[in-house]
Amino acid sequence: xxxxxxxxxxxxxxxxxxxxxxxxxxxxxxxxxxxxxxxxxxxxxxxxxxxxxxxxxxxxxxxxxxxxxxxxxxxxxxxxxxxxxxxxxxxxxxxxxxxxxxxxxxxxxxxxxx
Amino acid sequence: xxxxxxxxxxxxxxxxxxxxxxxxxxxxxxxxxxxxxxxxxxxxxxxxxxxxxxxxxxxxxxxxxxxxxxxxxxxxxxxxxxxxxxxxxxxxxxxxxxxxxxxxxxxxxxxxxxx
Numbered sequence: 001x002x003x004x005x006x007x008x009x010x011x012x013x014x015x016x017x018x019x020x021x022x023x024x025x026x027x028x029x030x031x032x033x034x035x036x037x038x039x040x041x042x043x044x045x046x047x048x049x050x051x052x053x054x055x056x057x058x059x060x061x062x063x064x065x066x067x068x069x070x071x072x073x074x075x076x077x078x079x080x081x082x083x084x085x086x087x088x089x090x091x092x093x094x095x096x097x098x099x100x101x102x103x104x105x106x107x108x109x110x111x112x113x114x
Numbered sequence: 115x116x117x118x119x120x121x122x123x124x125x126x127x128x129x130x131x132x133x134x135x136x137x138x139x140x141x142x143x144x145x146x147x148x149x150x151x152x153x154x155x156x157x158x159x160x161x162x163x164x165x166x167x168x169x170x171x172x173x174x175x176x177x178x179x180x181x182x183x184x185x186x187x188x189x190x191x192x193x194x195x196x197x198x199x200x201x202x203x204x205x206x207x208x209x210x211x212x213x214x215x216x217x218x219x220x221x222x223x224x225x226x227x228x229x
Contacts, residue, residue, distance in 0.1 A: 009154070043118070043205055043220030044157070090156050099170065100213050104156030 002027045002093050006105035014113045019063075019078040021108050023091030026072065033074040034092045034102065035065055044090065050074060061085070086112045116140065118221035120206050126227045132194035135224045139187070139208030145169075146183055147218065148191050149205040157205055163189065164212055193226075201228045 007022040025031055032051050036044040048059025055067040065076045074091060088109045092102040119138040127133050139146050144165050149157035160179065161171040165186040174181065178197070183189040193200055203225050207218040 004156075041222070041225075043207075043222050044218075045220070046217050049217075092156070101159055101162065101170065102157075102218065104158075106154065106156050 002031070002095055002098050002103045004091050004093050004103055004105035006089075006091050006108050008108055009106065010109045010111060012111040012113060013081045015083055016080050019076070019081045019085065019110065021076040021089050021091075021110065023065075023074045023076065023105060024072050025074060025091075025093045027093060027095055027097075029095050029097050032094045032100075033065075033067060034094070035059065035063070035074075035076050036090045036092065037061075038088045038090065038107075040087075047076070047089070081110075081112050083112050083114070086110055118206055118208055118219055120204075120221035120224055122224055123222065124225050124227075126229065127196055129198055129228050130195040132192065133196055133226065134190050134192045135204050135206075135226075137189045137191070137206030137221060139189070139206070140219055143208035143210055143219070144186070145209045145212045145216075146189050147207040147209075148181055148189070149207065151203045151205055151223070153202070160191070162212075169212065196226075196228045198228050201226055 003026045005024045034049045035047040038044045048057045050067045058064045063078045088107045090107045091105040146163045148160045151157045160174045161181045162169040163183040181191045203223040205223045206221045209216040209218045
């Protein structure tokens with residue numbers, strides 16, 4: 001069965017600093033990986049997705065993520081944090097085995113310090 | 115294009131009462147999902163529709179939860195009777211078709227508090 005682990009329920013960075021949100025997955029078949037963002041009192045919005053093309057994926061708002069099969073990881077990064085990045089971020093995996101349903105991590109709340 | 119609409123946005127009920135949530139997906143989207151998101155957790159899929167048919171409802175507590183998607187468009191999710199542990203945000207999402215390459219678009223959710 002597929003699973004997703006997000007390391008750190010809360011991550012705090014200073015404005016202008018590097019953002020790194022960690023995601024590790026477990027899957028016996030090739031995965032499709034996603035990062036979603038959820039702003040307070042809003043639904044989830046897709047940031048980026050990996051679907052077996054380029055391993056470095058660029059998304060919206062300056063975020064990118066790199067698929068590393070050997071490490072079963074799909075970490076999300078942004079070179080310079082902005083106050084507007086404060087939100088909760090969810091990593092999810094989908095496979096043919098899961099009928100393409102999204103299996104979600106528990107989320108990481110990103111806090112930006114001024 | 116209009117997004118996924120949900121109502122109400124907030125609902126407070128007492129345990130053992132019933133409640134219903136409504137979702138209007140993006141026009142033309144064949145697949146509709148209902149998720150339950152408990153505070154501090156990722157969304158949990160309750161039920162997935164393809165047009166007006168159920169694709170997967172394996173995680174829907176069928177003794178108290180029911181959902182329908184009449185005419186393959188709008189959908190309602192009902193809880194009867196509600197329990198304290200049903201307090202959560204209920205998210206509706208839709209996608210053009212079912213598959214990994216088709217983005218799921220989420221509504222703003224309904225925050226349910228059961229007292």
